[in-house]
Each structure stands twice: as structure tokens, then as C-alpha cells.
Amino acid sequence: MLPEHRRFGLGKLLIIETIKQAGLLLKQESDYLESIKIFLEVAENNVTAIHLYSAFGFEKISRRSQYYRTPNGNIDAHIMVLKVCDEQG
Numbered sequence: 001m002l003p004e005h006r007r008f009g010l011g012k013l014l015i016i017e018t019i020k021q022a023g024l025l026l027k028q029e030s031d032y033l034e035s036i037k038i039f040l041e042v043a044e045n046n047v048t049a050i051h052l053y054s055a056f057g058f059e060k061i062s063r064r065s066q067y068y069r070t071p072n073g074n075i076d077a078h079i080m081v082l083k084v085c086d087e088q089g
């Protein structure tokens with residue numbers, strides 16, 4: 001998100017839409033799928049994004065060592081996952 005467009009709720013909207021799409025796919029494929037997992041990577045020092053993802057229930061499950069290059073050296077990425085279940089699950 002460009003800095004001038006941040007803090008207007010667009011990040012939240014993107015996540016909500018992604019989760020909705022996963023829910024729709026689950027409904028369409030209910031004969032085959034019980035759940036969908038959404039994975040993402042985020043730099044371990046990206047407090048803002050981690051806070052946002054955590055608020056939607058994403059959980060840290062792993063890390064990728066030295067995944068991002070920064071001018072101050074490499075930093076790890078957290079791998080986060082959200083499991084979207086059908087209404088019964």
C-alpha cells in the first residue's frame with residue numbers, strides 16, 4: 001500500500017475479501033473441501049502487518065531464515081496461516 005493510502009482500512013478490506021473468496025470456494029467445492037488454508041509471509045520486524053494479520057486470526061507457524069534483504073542486512077520472514085472452515089467446521 002502506498003504510504004499515502006495507509007490507515008484507511010484498505011488493508012483490512014483486502015484480507016476480508018481474500019477470506020470471503022476462500023469461503024465461496026469452500027461452498028462451491030463442498031463435496032471435496034472441508035477447509036482452506038491461507039498462507040502468507042511477513043518480515044519479522046513488520047509489526048504493523050503482523051498486528052493486522054493476527055487480528056484476523058493468522059497464526060505464526062514457521063519462519064524463513066534471512067528471507068528478506070534490507071539495507072541493514074537480511075531478516076527472517078514469519079510464515080503465517082489462517083484456516084478457513086465451512087460453517088460446520
Ligand SMILES: CC(C)(COP(=O)(O)OP(=O)(O)OC[C@H]1O[C@@H](n2cnc3c(N)ncnc32)[C@H](O)[C@@H]1OP(=O)(O)O)[C@@H](O)C(=O)NCCC(=O)NCCS
Nearest residue numbers: 001006007008009010011012013041042046048049051052
Ligand atoms: C500492512 C499494510 C498493508 C496495512 O494496510 P492499511 O490499509 O494501512 O491497513 P488498515 O488501514 O486496513 O489498518 C488495519 C489494521 O492494521 C493495523 N495497523 C495499520 N497501520 C498501523 C500502524 N501504523 N501502527 C499500528 N497498527 C497499524 C491496525 O491494527 C489497523 O486496525 P485499526 O485501524 O482498527 O487499529 C500497510 O501498512 C502497508 O502496505 N505497509 C507496507 C507494506 C507491507 O508491510 N506490506 C505487507 C507485507 S507482508
